[in-house]
Every structure is written in C-alpha cells, then in structure tokens.
Amino acid sequence: MIPQNRKSAACKQFESDSPLAGGLPAYAYTSTDYWQQEQRTLFSQSWVFVGFAHEMSQAGDAMPVEIAGKPVFLIRDSNGSISAYHNVCRHRCLKLIDKKHNVGPRIRCPYHSWVYGLNGALKSTPFFGGPDQHTPEGFNPENHSLVAIHCEVWFDWIYISLSENPGPFDEYIEPLKSRIADVDFKQVRAVATIEMDEIKCNWKLLMENFIEPYHVQFVHSSTTDQPLENHYTVIDRHCLGSAVDIEKTNPDKKTNTLAVSSLYLTLFPNFVFGRYFPDQLGVHLNIPVSVNQTRQKRVIYLTDNSHKDDSEIRALKTLWYDVHKEDHEICERLQLGRASDVAEPGGLLSPHWEDSVRRFQELAFERALG
Ligand SMILES: [Fe+2]
Incomplete structure (x- = not known):
C-alpha cells in the first residue's frame, strides 16, 4: 500500500498551482x-504491450510473458490468430x-500429460479417473479449458489485459493511430531487433526519458542532430511524447546521426513508438522486472518500398544501440539519485519541455491508486 502521508504529499504536488511543483x-x-x-492496480x-507478432509467425508458436507478476502465455493458433491465456494447467496448476x-498442434502438460488444443480447449486427461478411465463421472472437460485473457494485435504489436473489462481496444490505440494514419502498414516490415541488457532502473524512468x-x-x-528549438511536446489523453520538425538537414551533420523529423510517442503505460521520416519506425518493448530493473528490446521497421542493404541496416542498429x-x-x-532524501519530493519538471512527463506521472500515480 502507499503510505497515507506520502499519498497526500504527492497529491499536493499535483494540485499545486506552481508549474514547477515537484515530480x-x-x-x-x-x-x-x-x-x-x-x-x-495499474498493470x-x-x-499492456507484451510482444511482437512477427516473432511468433507459425501456428503453435508460444511465448511466456509475465504481467503484473502473473504467468501468461501467447500462442498463435491454426487460424493464424494470436491469443493469450493464463499460463497454468487446470490440473495441478503447473506453469505450462x-x-x-513451437508446441506443435497441441499443448501438453509435462506433469500428467493433460493436453489442450491451440484454442485452449482441454482435449485429454489420461487415466484421470483410474487405470481404465480418462474422464471420471461428473468431470466435464469443457469446464476446464485454459483460461483466456484479453489479447489484441495492432499491426505487429501484441497487447493484453488481465482486467475483465479493459475498455475498448480501438479507443486505447486511437490517439496514436490517428497521428500515423498515413502510414501504409502493408508496406511496413521489421528489419532488425536490438536486444538490450537488463537496465537497472524503474520502468517509469525509461518511459519518462523517452517522452521528453x-x-x-x-x-x-554525438548520435543526433535535432536542435532543441525544433521540438514540441505531445499530450493527447494517454498518448504522450514529443516531436521534432526538421526543415533542412544540417549540411555539417555528423555521419550516422539521427537528423530527421521524428515523432516520439507512447501509449500509457509501456508502448513506445518512434517515427523517423521518411521511412523508418521503431518500437520499444519495456518490460518491468522489479522495482529497479527493466528489460528492453527495440524492433526497427522500414516503411514504404524503401530498400536498405545489409550494411545500412547494420549502421541503423549501431546508431540505435x-x-x-x-x-x-x-x-x-x-x-541511483532517488536513494537520496533530497530526491524524495521528486525533483522539478520543466513547465515547457517536461509537461508531457508530468502528465505521465499523473497517470502513473492515479492508476497506481486504482
Ligand atoms: Fe534519449
């Protein structure tokens, strides 16, 4: 629980009229x-964004994920759809x-060989009722299928929700989708993935850093050439971030730097999307691991019919890494700074450049309260 005195201290900051109230x-x-x-509460x-569909392209491809401390898995079925289930056998609750x-045409629990279809239906329960009986009297396998959770896929991006009523998914993605309506997703393809080491910080710090x-x-x-004065922040409901408009490339720009108009947008809590004109997208998956550990990966996409050879893709990966x-x-x-007593009130936020971070923090705090 959030200590009561701390709760009120934080609310006071957000209620302050001062644009420089702490974070x-x-x-x-x-x-x-x-x-x-x-x-x-929040998670x-x-x-919540949990994975990339292109990484599970075949029927039977399965991937465990952990969300809000709960074991979940994603699976592609024989119709090509991706679904999510609680990652638990209905017999003795083993993590499946x-x-x-790739699990093949069915999911088999290794403990007592209970078998489920790729659609989660319980198919067989060998010897459950005795040496000659697989289905004891009064046991209806239909009541013991895997337990599904809400799962939606937007282009390559898989989102799940543990909530029984997470709200319409279309409304969730709309603030971002409407800003990139001109992207022809039929032409978009993943060209590289960068797996990062675990980062020793809370997930919110990575989000806030991206947003401002x-x-x-x-x-x-040394890696970008995007002047501060060309940036502006974006605050649209739970879509937060910034953008930069570059009219002319600096003729003195360093090689292999990012020097183009860009969109840096997020969907609360953890979807991170970048658009780098004219032909590149990037998406980060930030997975909270513990209060001070986060795992991250980035997928680089090319849009339109743009072609880059292997050395250009390698250069892109190096730049983004x-x-x-x-x-x-x-x-x-x-x-590390947040271990200091001085950090307890949260520091300060720029009223101009970090107003989007403030909104992120407000959302994070409101959602944590539940
Ligand atoms: Fe940065």
Whole structure:
C-alpha cells in the first residue's frame, strides 16, 4: 500500500498551482510496496504491450510473458490468430509454457500429460479417473479449458489485459493511430531487433526519458542532430511524447546521426513508438522486472518500398544501440539519485519541455491508486 502521508504529499504536488511543483516522489521508483501496488492496480487493469507478432509467425508458436507478476502465455493458433491465456494447467496448476518455442498442434502438460488444443480447449486427461478411465463421472472437460485473457494485435504489436473489462481496444490505440494514419502498414516490415541488457532502473524512468525532448541535445549530442528549438511536446489523453520538425538537414551533420523529423510517442503505460521520416519506425518493448530493473528490446521497421542493404541496416542498429545506451546510463543514474532524501519530493519538471512527463506521472500515480 502507499503510505497515507506520502499519498497526500504527492497529491499536493499535483494540485499545486506552481508549474514547477515537484515530480513523482522518489518512493514511486524505489519502494517495493509501491511496485507491488502498481502490479495489483495499474498493470492488472490497463492494456499492456507484451510482444511482437512477427516473432511468433507459425501456428503453435508460444511465448511466456509475465504481467503484473502473473504467468501468461501467447500462442498463435491454426487460424493464424494470436491469443493469450493464463499460463497454468487446470490440473495441478503447473506453469505450462516455460520458454518461447513451437508446441506443435497441441499443448501438453509435462506433469500428467493433460493436453489442450491451440484454442485452449482441454482435449485429454489420461487415466484421470483410474487405470481404465480418462474422464471420471461428473468431470466435464469443457469446464476446464485454459483460461483466456484479453489479447489484441495492432499491426505487429501484441497487447493484453488481465482486467475483465479493459475498455475498448480501438479507443486505447486511437490517439496514436490517428497521428500515423498515413502510414501504409502493408508496406511496413521489421528489419532488425536490438536486444538490450537488463537496465537497472524503474520502468517509469525509461518511459519518462523517452517522452521528453529536453535531454536530447545534451545526452545524444554525438548520435543526433535535432536542435532543441525544433521540438514540441505531445499530450493527447494517454498518448504522450514529443516531436521534432526538421526543415533542412544540417549540411555539417555528423555521419550516422539521427537528423530527421521524428515523432516520439507512447501509449500509457509501456508502448513506445518512434517515427523517423521518411521511412523508418521503431518500437520499444519495456518490460518491468522489479522495482529497479527493466528489460528492453527495440524492433526497427522500414516503411514504404524503401530498400536498405545489409550494411545500412547494420549502421541503423549501431546508431540505435548507441542512442539506447546513452539513455540507459542516464536512467540508471536517475534511479541511483532517488536513494537520496533530497530526491524524495521528486525533483522539478520543466513547465515547457517536461509537461508531457508530468502528465505521465499523473497517470502513473492515479492508476497506481486504482
Ligand atoms: Fe534519449
């Protein structure tokens, strides 16, 4: 639970008339109690981004994911649809899918060989009723199928919700979808994936860092060429981020730097989307692991009919790896700073460049309260 005195302190900051009121208190990034509260509320109630459909392209491809501390798995069925289930055998509650792999035409529990179809239906329960009886009297397999959870796929991106009533998915993605309506997704393809090491910081710090453009000129001075004055923030319901409009490329720009008009947008809580004109998209998957650990991967997409050869793709991967590492170093130091008593009120946020971070923090706090 969030301590009552801390709850009121944080609310007071958000209710302050001062545009320079502090940010989300440090304990929201360091307290295990707060982390557990987020799992029970925010991550149990929201749509949450969990994976990439192109990584499970064949019927029977299955992938375990953990959401709000709960074991879940994703699976592609024989019709080509991706679904999500609680990752638990209905017999003795063993975790069914323990690693990403293809299960073939059915899911078999390794303990007592109970078998489920790719649609979650319980198919067989060998010897459950005795040496000659698979289905004891009074046992109806139809009542013991795998338990499905809400799962939606938008283009390559898989979202799930543990909530019984997560709200319409179309409404969830609309603020972002409407901003990229001109993208021809039939032409978009994934060309590279960057798997990052675990980052030693709370998931919210990575999100906040992506949302604000203020740091780009300082942290990414060697990897980007996007002047601060060309940036602006985006606050549209739960779609938060920034954008930069570059009219002319700097003729003195360094090689292999990002120097194009871009959109940096998120869907709360953890979907991260970048558009880099004219022909590139990037999506990060941020997976909260513990209060101070987050796993991250990035998929790079090309749009339209643009072609890049292997060396150009390698250069893109190198650029993005370097950009991410620059951000990770900063986010890990943001985490370390939050052990100080000075950080308890949450620092300060720029009323101009970090208003989108403030909205993110407000949403994070409201949703954590449940
Ligand atoms: Fe950054």
